[in-house]
Structure formats: C-alpha cells, structure tokens
Amino acid sequence: MLIRIVRMTFAPERVPEFLEIFRSSEDKIRQMxxxxxxxxxxxxxxxxxxxxxxxxxxxxxxxxxxxxxxxGQVWPATKALFAAPVLAFSVYPAGTQPYSSALPTS
Known part of the structure; x- marks a missing residue:
C-alpha cells in the first residue's frame, strides 16, 4: 500500500471553491x-x-x-486556487517495503 499526502494552502476566500471541487469529486476518486x-x-x-x-x-x-x-479535471481547477506551492509526497508504512541499503551516505 502506498500512502499519498498532498498539503495545499489556499487564500481564505478561495477555500469554499476548493471545498466544492473536493466534495463533488471525492466519491469519484474513491471509486478509481x-x-x-x-x-x-x-x-x-x-x-x-x-x-x-x-x-x-x-x-x-x-x-x-x-x-x-x-x-485532469480536478487537479487544474484545484491548482488554480493555491496561495502557496503545494507539498506532495508518497510514503509506505514502515517495514512493508524492502529496505534499500543504497541510501546516500552524505
């Protein structure tokens, strides 16, 4: 399982627009x-x-x-509302993926 976190900052007056986009698409995303x-x-x-x-x-x-x-519909509409750069990253629960010994040493 892969976990995805996307942190988005909006201008306060744009929050209702974002919430409308999210509420209208969340069930469709869950069905992907x-x-x-x-x-x-x-x-x-x-x-x-x-x-x-x-x-x-x-x-x-x-x-x-x-x-x-x-x-392609949801992301551009959401991105247009950002007040700061987005922070997005994917993680695995610790111990569920093989540990890589090829990590940088410096």
Whole structure:
C-alpha cells in the first residue's frame, strides 16, 4: 500500500471553491481502481491549509489515477486556487517495503 499526502494552502476566500471541487469529486476518486481510502484534513492552526490523505494499492494505481480524465479535471481547477506551492509526497508504512541499503551516505 502506498500512502499519498498532498498539503495545499489556499487564500481564505478561495477555500469554499476548493471545498466544492473536493466534495463533488471525492466519491469519484474513491471509486478509481486501486484507491483504498481518501480523507480531507484541515490544519489545526492554519484553517486555509488542507491535506488530502489517500491510500493506493500501488504506485502504479496512483499514477493511473494521475493520468486519468478525472485527475485532469480536478487537479487544474484545484491548482488554480493555491496561495502557496503545494507539498506532495508518497510514503509506505514502515517495514512493508524492502529496505534499500543504497541510501546516500552524505
């Protein structure tokens, strides 16, 4: 399982637009092949900062979603509302993937 976190900062006046986009697409995203979970989080200290937290069967499933028509509609509309650069990253639960000994040493 791959976990994807996307942290997005919006101008306060753009938050309602973002929430409308998310609410109208969240069930469709959950139905994408390989999507196991999707949540929306709001920052406790910065109310115009939101994170999506999603679980995917694999990186391939996430990439298939990212190449889909749905993503092609949702992401550009969301991206147009950003007030700061997005922070997005993927992680695996510790111990579920083979440890790589080829990590940089410096």
């Amino acid at each position: 092949p390989g999507c196991q979970h999707l949540e929306l989080w709001q920052d406790a200290d910065a109310p115009s900062v939101y994170c999506t937290h999603s679980h995917w069967e694999s990186a391939e499933a996430l990439n298939a979603y990212r190449g889909s028509g749905l993503f």
